[in-house]
Amino acid sequence: MTWEEKSGMCGQWGQEQILDHLQGRLPAAESDRFRAHAASCSDCRASIEELTLVAGLATAAPVRPGREAEAAVLAVLRREAARRKPPTRRRLRRVAGTPDSAAWAWVLVGAAVFMVALVSAIVSSAPAPKPAVVRSEPTPPPPVEDPPRPQAPPSVTPPKPPPEPFLVPPKPEPPPVEPPKPLPTPPPVEPPPKPPTIAEPKPAAVEIARVVRASGRYAIGDKILAGDPVQCSTGVLILETADKSQVALKAGTTVTGEAQGDHLTFRITDGELACSVKTRPERRFVVAAAHGSVTVKGTIFGVRVASLGAVVTVAKGRVEARNDVGAQEVGSGERCSMSRSTSPGRPEAVNADKLLTWAYDAGLPSPGTMWILAGSGDLQAPMTRARIAGSIGEAIHAAVDSRTLPGWNGRFLASNAKEGGWATFTVDLPEAGTWHLWGRFFNPGSGSQLWKQDGEPKDNDPNSFFVSVDGGKEFVFGNHKLDPETKASGYRRWYWGGDGTIEVGRPGALPLGTLSKGRHTIRIRNRDAVETSSLHLAPRLDVLCLTPDRDYRPRDEDFRK
């Protein structure tokens, strides 16, 4: 007699599976299978009967804490909030309104709940217009940020907390605005009537961006006009401004773009966006939300807003997060939270690129990323260029049997070999920093059979180049064999790779180290090409991608875009 038989249980179905079945957590097909089994199994029918009682416990009403316990928690909550909240800086508002606070300034008129009148702290030379203060109706006090009040009994279904109040009393002059509901069907061409509180009239039909990634009703090439609410209802929508900055909108996000001179402002009322910004010093790029704004100068960052606050995540560069109460600089790899009534929080370290993966996956590029067609290089024979199947433009390869060259060391050309050919490229880096190099490679085939050592084939495939910058250290470039995770081979297909130390694994960028801003010379040298009249095994390289973003992974469509 088995243990199950002894205990009166069926050996086929575990008790936890039966409980899952009773709670509706078993997949439908499995539930059906169990039902069919239970029809002829008395043990399982008995289990159902008894475990139904156990499962029934879960349907009992949730247990709620008593008033005293709840009041005690809320008291601690308020105390902790007060302890953590930085001192209120109401004077900032007065500063923001002074005439000499910034070279640029705009007035953002909020929809219903907020006012944002923000001035960059980065610039401080020319007059700024006074910020407007707009509100639609008296804002009720928040439930917990008020001064202490008598303890209210806990509500069974607590009402949604009303919006937080402004810390700054509203000015009387501006009229109210419409509530901030995202428009369900954003008009694609005609700008909607402006709310009467826009401080400065915007010229009608100013194009501020175009769609470069389609989503919902927006097609590639659609123009986005100033003042048009743009609503991404599904997937990811990417807009590109005239200066090639890009804004990716996640599903459920509504933004309205405003242009004032060279300055661009994207006002986000709901959802999440990520920006890859290329700005010139004289141009400001701003994302404004109810809770404050983010001013950037060439960076990748994301902003997510919801009723209680906004979260700014910076993947690269620096931004300034600012609201009425205070300002905070947020650097690369940091995240900062803002709410309307508190100064932007102290930045915390995060994996920003991971948080912005959704935007990268949708094609948001890294700013400063440079693309170079390998065929455009200055070639030294036997390095040559030719268009082959699948190449983007002309690919380069060394048309030589490297084994016949004096510098051949049995596996590859030594670093002092002059005969293998090379290609040089001059690049003008837009900023100093740690740069990474990617290449788009094609390795025609394994060459293991070509070389033998002690009679055994040597693992030595023609699949790599050397690369150096400004005559410095040479790195192995390419050299990829297999990505075990995707089972993708490094042979007979075009792939993006770089770091020659990753022969087996996920291809990665080759770190070039810290490079100064300005001109540099990159040299790509033959390392192990074997190209004869009958053997065509020289590795091919058609596009180079230089990026300051360590985590960026180029894709063909990024280049083509």
Added chain:
Amino acid sequence: MEQSDDDLVALARTGSASAMETLYRRYRDRIMTFAFRMTGDRALAEDVFQNTFVYFYEHLEKYDAQGKLAAYLFRIARSLALDGLKDGRRDRQAMARREPVEAAAEEAIPIDKAQKALQELAPQLREIVTLRLFDGLDYGRIGEVVGISEATARSRMRYALEALREALKTGRQP
């Protein structure tokens, strides 16, 4: 768009009482229910409930934002509940006053029986049933809360259910 737990914690760290309260409302009933099912004693459960949130708010920096706030709170509550249960005085009181709360009248008898059987389980089995039954956590997440492997969580669940079933079948204590 509803803000994630991690975003709310980030806001709470800056002193946003609204964010703190939203988190509190989000987890109040789950933590209280868990505490009660674990201890079987309302007074002890309220202590656990209260201390869980007090600890959480006073040590917001200790939470490592990885989208696992529920598991983190359950871990605190579990630890406090087990500490409370180790105190024999409280445990004996719980035994004496065991009562189901807020069960519908017509379900009182069978639910009472099941609740009683649950309370009679060893704490390390009871917590598994509670997390699975009431909070719907999968076994991997239960393992994270309790500090055991997924396989161990699964096998404890099996033991627990067998014991519960036996108790419900015979009326004997498991």
